[in-house]
Amino acid sequence: MKRLGLTLVAALCLAATTFAAGNQPTTAKWEGNINVNKLGKYLQLSSVQSEEVVNICDYFSEQMSRATTAKKDKEAKLRNAVYGNLKLMRKTLSAEQYAKYAALMNLTLLNKGIDLSK
Numbered sequence: 539m540k541r542l543g544l545t546l547v548a549a550l551c552l553a554a555t556t557f558a559a560g561n562q563p564t565t566a567k568w569e570g571n572i573n574v575n576k577l578g579k580y581l582q583l584s585s586v587q588s589e590e591v592v593n594i595c596d597y598f599s600e601q602m603s604r605a606t607t608a609k610k611d612k613e614a615k616l617r618n619a620v621y622g623n624l625k626l627m628r629k630t631l632s633a634e635q636y637a638k639y640a641a642l643m644n645l646t647l648l649n650k651g652i653d654l655s656k
Contacts, residue, residue, distance in 0.1 A: 570602025570619065580642070581635045590630040598623040617654050620647065 572595045578588050598619060605615035624643065628636050647654065 570599040572598065577639075577642075581631065581638055583631075583635070587630055587635075591627070594623065594626045594630065597626070616652060620652075620654060 574588075574592050574595050577583075577595075578591065581587075581591075583591060601619035601622065602616070605612060605619050608615050620643070624640060627639055631639060
């Protein structure tokens with residue numbers, strides 16, 4: 539009976555820690571990698587837009603990589619990378635596509651634990 543009680547307590551503790559670990563905020567570094575194929579389908583890009591978006595996403599990934607590994611001015615570099623990406627996308631996409639992209643980017647940043655409102 540004692541062993542059964544200890545086994546139940548151990549199982550309960552294991553389940554509680556596993557569940558609690560899933561609720562922690564994401565603090566991992568996001569390198570800015572964007573799946574361009576899925577993005578293209580979601581935004582219904584033309585072939586010309588698709589080429590531009592690939593270039594913009596590559597540039598964004600490079601800038602995010604630099605920002606996340608920076609030792610100085612990390613917040614400023616993250617902010618510049620994101621807003622630079624949005625500026626380039628605004629020039630490339632239609633108003634409707636840009637609205638979808640901006641909402642998607644905002645949600646992604648929130649999910650990755652990146653807050654630029656500071």
